[in-house]
Amino acid sequence: MTKKYKSEALAALHESMQGLHDIGIVPAKTMRRFDSSCLAPIEDMKPEEIVEVRNKAGVSQAVFARYFRVSLGTISKWERGEKHPSGPAITLLNIVKRKGLESIYA
Template sequence: MTAKRFKSDAFEAIHSAASGLRKAKVIDTKTMREYEDLCLEEPPHFEAKDIVLIRKAAKVSQPIFALYLNTSTSTVQKWESGQKHPSGMAARLLQVVKKHGLEVLT
């Protein structure tokens, strides 16, 4: 399971309190989802052109880029054509590569 990323320490404390209330059945699942939306950081969103720019800045081909990101060349091609969008861990890895370069993954 991926660790939850909170917007701040304060939001983490609010989420923790809400989780306790949920376990005690004081708040319902719908309300807990509202706390999740409020407190948790959204994964980054990348458009096709963003992914192309990140890969080209790294000066690698699609197959090499896919190897670094532990995905398939086909997936990278779909991201770059806009047929799919990276989510979850892939989006986080792209965020890291954009900020620190591909070398950080070696």
């Protein structure tokens, strides 16, 4: 659980820094350095997690694929562990997991 705690702490810290920046205390440059060094590391999604996220959204692989703008085959491969989602795809998966599928609908 240490890892998760650390991540949450960093998230909270980041929010505070952003607040300080917003009211003009922390300059943009410092903010940039801060961002660069504290952003959470890549937490890759395991195949079962991807299935879980999709099922919780209640959509088929085909629909899921259209939301992510990838092919149907790609979703199938993610879920079977044949291929691993790219960086941006992992980011999207995390967003859907936290905020739901509708939040990524352009």
